[in-house]
Amino acid sequence: MPAPQCASCHAARAALRRPRSGQALCGACFCTAFEAEVLHTVLAGRLLPPGAVVAVGASGGKDSTVLAHVLRELAPRLGVSLRLVAVDEGIGGYRDAALAAVRRQAARWDLPLTVVAYADLFGGWTMDAVARSTAGSGRSRACCTFCGVLRRRALEEGARLVGATHIVTGHNADDMAETVLMNFLRGDAGRLARGGGLGSRGEGGALPRCRPLQLASQKEVVLYAHFRRLDYFSEECVYAPEAFRGHARHLLKLLEAARPSAALDLVHSAERLALAPAARPPPPGACSRCGALASRALCQACALLDGLQRGRPRLAIGKGRGGRDEEGSSGPPPPPPSDPGSAPGPAAGGCGAACKERCE
Numbered sequence: 001m002p003a004p005q006c007a008s009c010h011a012a013r014a015a016l017r018r019p020r021s022g023q024a025l026c027g028a029c030f031c032t033a034f035e036a037e038v039l040h041t042v043l044a045g046r047l048l049p050p051g052a053v054v055a056v057g058a059s060g061g062k063d064s065t066v067l068a069h070v071l072r073e074l075a076p077r078l079g080v081s082l083r084l085v086a087v088d089e090g091i092g093g094y095r096d097a098a099l100a101a102v103r104r105q106a107a108r109w110d111l112p113l114t115v116v117a118y119a120d121l122f123g124g125w126t127m128d129a130v131a132r133s134t135a136g137s138g139r140s141r142a143c144c145t146f147c148g149v150l151r152r153r154a155l156e157e158g159a160r161l162v163g164a165t166h167i168v169t170g171h172n173a174d175d176m177a178e179t180v181l182m183n184f185l186r187g188d189a190g191r192l193a194r195g196g197g198l199g200s201r202g203e204g205g206a207l208p209r210c211r212p213l214q215l216a217s218q219k220e221v222v223l224y225a226h227f228r229r230l231d232y233f234s235e236e237c238v239y240a241p242e243a244f245r246g247h248a249r250h251l252l253k254l255l256e257a258a259r260p261s262a263a264l265d266l267v268h269s270a271e272r273l274a275l276a277p278a279a280r281p282p283p284p285g286a287c288s289r290c291g292a293l294a295s296r297a298l299c300q301a302c303a304l305l306d307g308l309q310r311g312r313p314r315l316a317i318g319k320g321r322g323g324r325d326e327e328g329s330s331g332p333p334p335p336p337p338s339d340p341g342s343a344p345g346p347a348a349g350g351c352g353a354a355c356k357e358r359c360e
């Protein structure tokens, strides 16, 4: 049976059915609709004001590739200028290939690209060095926790370096729904209540952040990349198989099989969640080391780096969930890296240059 006509232009044959609405569209009309929806998300949420200098967190993966491409299309209408900022976490056999994709994109789209590396920002610590250190304490699944916190700070550093006023990341609806599920499964009410909305306004001196693809499904992001013939890097991070997120992803797939709108429903549910007044934590203060917003003496990034320096990464992870606060305790002197041949020795005293800026 021939494909139906495109429900929008009525001229071309439909190439797909939109997963959520079932609407049959040709590739060109789908891409136009996708871009219009992202434009609506940005305008309705007042995410990027005219004149904004926008740092796009560019990983080389499909989401940030699609985000950079769509925002480049929309930039003249939004009145914003774009900079690509890529973070090199120091993950052998993975990030180099992804960065090569980002470099190709920057050249093809004529966008300025800045690469910032964990090793430079965090006193010699690469993710490979962190992974060895956490594996030694039986917590290799913690890699994503470390990486997520450090990447957030690295992106902030890179964005400031290029004079950005705003940061955007490529998180899509599926990513957000997985995060909501993970927070439920961990019983993390604080994160659940904070996790709604399309971004943060930039509290505590941090740059405002937003996620313009947050209402777009992963399937549609992939379809957009396909029809626009985008060149992206599609391998999974070598540490990802260990992550708890994999279980949330599996659960979401099961839910979507029964209810196709499950991902977006979860995203919208999280937007409506708020902590009861009695359950609210005290307002955050400033990290005693770098000045970033922190609910304890040290912000998350400084606490993790501090734990690594002391050779006690487990305590640093536990802190985020009510573990012991090490600030002020007399820990052992900073240890050498766990594999002296593979990473430069992390400098003593925390995260080095990154501490000068606010990180969360």
Ligand SMILES: Nc1ncnc2c1ncn2[C@@H]1O[C@H](COP(=O)(O)OP(=O)(O)OP(=O)(O)O)[C@@H](O)[C@H]1O
Pocket (backbone or CB within 6 Å): 056, 057, 058, 059, 060, 061, 062, 063, 064, 065, 085, 086, 087, 088, 089, 151, 155, 168, 169, 170, 171, 172, 175
């Ligand atoms: N190394 C990096 N450098 C810059 N930004 C990054 C980096 N890694 C992730 N990001 C930003 O964070 C977003 C979410 O990344 P994450 O790896 O959690 O999800 P993802 O769905 O695999 O994203 P992507 O397909 O863009 O890689 C990315 O879309 C990107 O904007």
